[in-house]
Amino acid sequence: MLSSFASRLLDALGPDVVRAAPEDLAVYAFDAYSEDKLPSAAIVPHDAREVAIAVRIARECGEPIVPRGAGTGLCGGAVPSRGGLVISFARMNRIVELDVRNRRARVQPGLINLDLSAAIAGAGIFYAPDPSSQKISTIGGNVGTNAGGPHCLSYGTTTNHVLGIEYVDGNGALHHTSIDDSGYDLTGLLVGSEGTLGIVTEVDVRLMKLPEAVRVCVAAFTDVESASEAVSAIIGAGIVPTALEIMDALITRAVEAHYHAGYPENAGAVLLVEIAGTHDDAAAGEAALAAIAREHGALSWRAARDQRERDALWAARKGAAGAIGRIAPNYYIQDACVPRTRLPEVMHAIDAIARDHKLPVGNVFHAGDGNLHPLLIFDRRERRQVEAVVAAGTEILRTCIAMGGTISGEHGIGYEKRETLSLVFSPDDLAAMGRVRDVFDPMRAFNPDKIFPSGAMCGEVKTPAALGTATA
Ligand SMILES: Cc1cc2nc3c(=O)[nH]c(=O)nc-3n(C[C@H](O)[C@H](O)[C@H](O)COP(=O)(O)OP(=O)(O)OC[C@H]3O[C@@H](n4cnc5c(N)ncnc54)[C@H](O)[C@@H]3O)c2cc1C
The missing domain is CATH 3.30.70.2190 (Alpha-Beta Plaits)
Structure with missing residues (x-):
């Protein structure tokens, strides 16, 4: 039996766009961090017009909306934690316009990161942000998390390569931003907003000349x-x-x-x-x-x-x-930063934390940026190990903060780290961010439970029921 929400979506957009059967929705219940909850419906739109229609229907029905790229996010950002509507950009994956002389392109959000550089390599240009997931993660998801990558040391992260954004706001209206606009830098604000401010439907990106x-x-x-x-x-x-x-x-x-x-x-x-x-x-x-x-x-x-x-x-x-799949059934990747000069000290501290919790740890990281990725290795079937991973992950974050660092270098906050945001921002800071969010999405329907602490457990990391699904 279809919900009235799914029926309205079907009437407006048709069965080619709307998914409502549980077996079709199962693929939208998780990302690379966690598994959570089935949405009530999903859409796979062809264009921004269909996105705007769906946002308006969801708004009228009081349903939350979660935009989704490839689902490689490592902090639960694309998980529909309250059900509602998932918007998958799998079909909006084209290069809309390529301007080689001005080294820019307009792309749809579902375009896979590496597909962009592969398509333009013949012209001697490339797209610089290169998350290790670039073979599968999308430009829209990269914009959502302000993705970094090994080459961001000298080229900068996604935010340094986005020139403009087309997005749908919480009322279902379509807008376009450009870094050439005077006034507030709305483009910069949208990058890294993890789907909480707007649904990105097109991105203007900067391209760079391949080095000699x-x-x-x-x-x-x-x-x-x-x-x-x-x-x-x-x-x-x-x-x-x-x-x-x-x-x-x-x-x-x-x-x-x-x-x-x-x-x-x-x-x-x-x-x-x-x-x-x-x-x-x-x-x-x-x-x-x-x-x-x-x-x-x-x-x-x-x-x-x-x-x-x-x-x-x-x-x-x-x-x-x-x-890592060769050596353990599960791993948990932490993502945090310290000033580069503290790297030797923090590596020593991470080793000690892992030993205290009797967990093997591997380290692979963007050292030039001071961006750490300790991989805590465990078996999710062992409850003690799951608890140890959560405790060790939190201790690592606290250690990085104490060394003048921060709780995420590139993976974002999402669902996983929202309670820890209050370790680095005061209640006043968080309230100011909330007011910014309300301007874009007054109903707070876009990606609820993401970024902002629930308030119930300020300064603590909740044990997410789904921790341990980050399988190797
Ligand atoms: C093996 C592995 C290696 C990784 N390496 C890196 C790395 O080197 N650097 C790095 O930064 N990350 C890395 N990641 C994390 C992840 O790939 C990035 O966060 C990536 O940007 C997510 O892209 P995605 O398309 O999978 O987005 P998703 O996971 O689907 O979504 C990510 C966030 O963006 C939002 N979003 C998606 N599309 C839109 C849209 N159109 N409009 C608005 N919001 C949207 C979602 O709601 C969610 O909050 C890695 C992940 C894995 C599994």
Whole structure:
């Protein structure tokens, strides 16, 4: 029996767009963090007009609305925690306009990140934000979370590459923003708003010229602390490579066993460095970086010889989370930041926290940005381990805050971290953010239970029932 809400959607948009059968809705009940609740209905629209119609119907029926990209989010942002309507952008996945001379494109939100760069590579240009999930995550989802990635060290995160946004507001009206507009920067406000301010239906993105030369190098260290010291020294010397990534011994071994990319398997930690620019810049950059790495204890330094080797090293690094499946049934990825100079200290602290909770931990992270991703390894069938993961995850966040850092580098707040937002913002700050939200979505129907603390457990992390579904 269809709900009156689903019937109204079907009448307005037709069976090609609307999904209401439980077996069709099951795929929208979870993201890469958690599994929660079936929505009452989902739509797979062709265009912004259909999105606006659905938003108006949901508003009249008092139903919440959750926009969804590929569902790779790691904080429960795309989960319909109160049921309602899910809007999937799987069908709105085209490049609408490409302007090579001005290096910009207008794209639909369901376009897969890597598909954009693949489609324009022939013109010598690319889209810079490159989350490790880029083979599957969408531009709309990346805008929702302000996604980062290994190359964001020098290119910046998604917000630095969005030039304008078309979105549907809480009343079902369509708007367009541009960074060229005078007045408030509404484009910047929408990026990272995790679907709570508007439903993004088109994105104008900045494209960049492919560099003349790229070098990808791997340095082996005895431990993560010394690799982290080298990262601080590199940035301290005023050199900003395009990427500076660290993997510890556990992750390096898992990755190498899976991908055979040429990482030194016996290293205590590896530093993956990319330098881009002219041929001369890249050669000089590599020489300078290799010297600093050696001064800070690098046991070896190796440059990939050709594109095939470069691609293999990156494919393995970006596939690190998947490779953990070789060693454990479940993992939980934490996402937090510290000032780069505190990296050695925080790595030591994370190790101690994991030991206290008797959990194996692997570290793979965007070291150049001070953006940590400890992977706590566990088995969700063991209740003690699930509780230990939640407690250790919270301790890691508190440690990062105490070191002058913050609770998310790139994955967002979503459902998972909403209670911890009050660790970094005062009630007045949160109330001000709430008032901004009300301007865009007065009914607070867009993505409820996301970002904002419930208020019931200020400063604590709730044990989400679904923790542990982040399977490897
Ligand atoms: C293996 C793995 C590696 C990852 N690596 C990285 C990484 O390196 N860097 C990084 O930043 N993240 C990473 N992530 C996390 C995730 O891929 C990103 O958060 C990504 O931006 C989510 O995109 P998505 O299309 O899957 O969006 P979803 O997960 O579907 O949605 C993410 C958020 O955006 C909102 N949203 C989606 N579409 C719209 C829209 N059209 N309008 C408004 N809001 C919308 C959703 O409501 C939700 O709040 C990784 C995830 C995995 C599983």
